[in-house]
Each structure stands twice: as structure tokens, then as C-alpha cells.
Amino acid sequence: MSPPARTIDEPIVIAGHLTSIRWRRSQRARRVALKIDPQAGGIVITLPPRGSRRAGLALLRGHEAWVADRLAALPALTTIAPGGTIPIFGEPHVIVQDAAHRGAPVIGSSKILVSGQPEFLARRVRDALHALATERFSDQARDKAKRIGVTPNHIRVKDTKSRWGSCTAEGILMFSWRLIMAPDFVQDYVIAHEVAHLRYMNHAPEFWRLTERLTPHRAPAMTWLSVQGPGLLRIV
Numbered sequence: 541m542s543p544p545a546r547t548i549d550e551p552i553v554i555a556g557h558l559t560s561i562r563w564r565r566s567q568r569a570r571r572v573a574l575k576i577d578p579q580a581g582g583i584v585i586t587l588p589p590r591g592s593r594r595a596g597l598a599l600l601r602g603h604e605a606w607v608a609d610r611l612a613a614l615p616a617l618t619t620i621a622p623g624g625t626i627p628i629f630g631e632p633h634v635i636v637q638d639a640a641h642r643g644a645p646v647i648g649s650s651k652i653l654v655s656g657q658p659e660f661l662a663r664r665v666r667d668a669l670h671a672l673a674t675e676r677f678s679d680q681a682r683d684k685a686k687r688i689g690v691t692p693n694h695i696r697v698k699d700t701k702s703r704w705g706s707c708t709a710e711g712i713l714m715f716s717w718r719l720i721m722a723p724d725f726v727q728d729y730v731i732a733h734e735v736a737h738l739r740y741m742n743h744a745p746e747f748w749r750l751t752e753r754l755t756p757h758r759a760p761a762m763t764w765l766s767v768q769g770p771g772l773l774r775i776v
């Protein structure tokens with residue numbers, strides 16, 4: 541039996557815990573692949589054009605202990621809700637819902653004030669952080685690019701699951717809006733890294749030398765992202 545063409549989440553029990561499988565069919569995949577989606581807290585199985593569901597399940601069963609460990613190690617899920625706390629620039633901000641407040645959310649030093657109906661609150665908070673990230677990352681990327689005599693074609697801020705930033709051969713820079721929740725030095729490093737790719741589309745020594753000309757924070761930021769980064773994906 542072949543898996544459905546559309547992605548659906550199929551419930552499954554792994555090591556006594558209920559989780560889900562999202563099946564993906566990929567024209568580019570060469571083999572069956574298994575990974576964890578840190579945001580959804582589930583399993584993703586990618587099948588090549590002729591891969592079977594049975595092969596996917598066999599791969600999963602062969603790696604059940606690994607999958608169970610990875611799922612257990614995921615940071616707790618944080619829901620964007622009134623009274624909850626999310627980091628902005630690495631500092632905790634309490635989400636305050638105020639029906640009397642008008643206009644866009646206001647981000648203070650330790651709280652974020654949000655108007656409107658509670659059911660739209662999470663989206664309004666995400667939209668506000670997305671807007672802040674777009675403005676800030678665009679300014680910083682353009683500044684850094686100017687320092688090394690390059691110009692990005694376009695700067696985009698999105699919700700990405702696996703990468704904090706990227707750079708295409710066409711000079712389009714992309715950043716995850718979730719980086720706005722990380723400390724300033726982490727943002728600075730990711731922006732420097734992607735801007736350096738406007739010059740070098742690889743990770744050769746000259747690329748790293750250029751990155752380090754653009755930021756002094758490479759090592760601590762990489763450590764921060766590997767330790768704390770997964771938690772940013774678990775804020776929904």
C-alpha cells in the first residue's frame with residue numbers, strides 16, 4: 541500500500557508514548573529517510589518516488605530507541621497565551637492581554653501588551669515578532685553587507701523548521717522570525733554568517749574569516765543555538 545499523496549499525521553505509539561508520523565513523498569529523495577520534527581514533536585518519514593510505506597515503517601522500527609530518545613529530549617512546548625512568558629532578545633516577556641488596548645501589540649522591556657480577542661492573541665504576537673524581526677534583520681544585514689561591499693537582492697523573514705538563516709545563489713537572504721527571541725549576539729552571528737555567504741557560497745576557511753570580520757560572537761552563538769535553539773522551535 542502506498543502512503544497518501546497529501547501529508548497527514550498518523551498516530552503511532554513509540555516506547556509507550558503516543559506520537560505521530562507525517563508521511564512525505566519527495567521526487568528528489570534517493571532513499572527512505574527518518575527525522576524528528578522538533579516543532580510538531582512528531583516523526584517525519586520521507587519516501588522517494590518508489591519507496592513503500594512498509595520500508596518507511598521498517599526504518600522506523602529499526603530506530604525506535606533513537607526516536608524515543610530524541611522525542612524525550614525535546615524541550616517543553618510553550619504556548620503563546622495570556623499570562624505566559626516568551627523570550628524576546630533572550631529576555632523573558634510576560635504576555636498581557638488587555639481588551640482596552642488598541643492597535644498593534646506593544647513590546648516593552650519585560651512584557652508584551654496585546655489587544656483583541658484571546659483566540660487571535662497567539663497570531664497577533666507572532667505577527668508582531670515577525671514584523672520586528674523583518675525590520676531589524678533587514679537593517680542589520682544591509683549594514684553588514686555594506687561593510688564588505690556586497691548587496692543582498694532581497695531579505696525575507698519566514699518560519700523555518702530546520703535553518704535559522706540561508707542565502708541563495710541569487711543573493712536572497714532568509715532568516716527565521718524566531719531568531720528575534722534569541723539574544724542579540726546570536727542574531728548578530730546568524731546575520732553575519734548569511735551575509736558572508738553573499739561573498740562565499742561555501743564554508744571554506746575564507747568564508748569563516750569573513751564571518752568573523754562581521755561578528756565577534758561566532759563560537760558562543762553557535763553553542764547557544766545548539767543548546768537553546770530547539771526550545772525556540774517549541775514556542776507555538
Ligand SMILES: [Zn+2]
Binds near residue numbers: 733737742743
Ligand atoms: Zn552557512
